[in-house]
Amino acid sequence: MLPLMNRDSASQGAGFLQSGFREQRLAYGRVKDEQIKATKADYCVAACHNCHAQIHELSEHYGVHYGVVHLWTLICLSLGILGPNERTYLGDDLKEINVFHPEIAV
Numbered sequence: 001m002l003p004l005m006n007r008d009s010a011s012q013g014a015g016f017l018q019s020g021f022r023e024q025r026l027a028y029g030r031v032k033d034e035q036i037k038a039t040k041a042d043y044c045v046a047a048c049h050n051c052h053a054q055i056h057e058l059s060e061h062y063g064v065h066y067g068v069v070h071l072w073t074l075i076c077l078s079l080g081i082l083g084p085n086e087r088t089y090l091g092d093d094l095k096e097i098n099v100f101h102p103e104i105a106v
Contacts, residue, residue, distance in 0.1 A: 026058065026061050029054055029055075032054075032055065033055075033064070036055065036058075036059075041066065042066065042067060042091070042093075043067040043068065044059075045074065047071045052069075055068045069089075069094070077097050080098035082098070083099075
């Protein structure tokens with residue numbers, strides 16, 4: 001989503017997730033939160049773990065609670081290889097899609 005706040009950080013989380021500057025990170029991330037809310041999408045797809053963590057925290061902090069899902073999760077869902085224990089953070093609409101049960105796979 002454009003505009004990016006800077007070239008190095010799509011969701012304004014990046015290395016700041018572990019830096020201890022939570023309030024600053026959330027303040028900078030508010031722009032991204034507003035962009036996501038404006039789409040009215042049910043889910044936001046994040047390609048990296050830092051973006052996923054930042055966007056998830058933004059949704060809770062600013063009280064919207066839109067779903068955030070990893071790109072690799074969608075790929076695994078489409079291939080039918082996402083196990084039941086890997087679905088705990090998904091919404092009810094995605095939890096039962098192509099469930100792979102390795103204990104019964106042959």
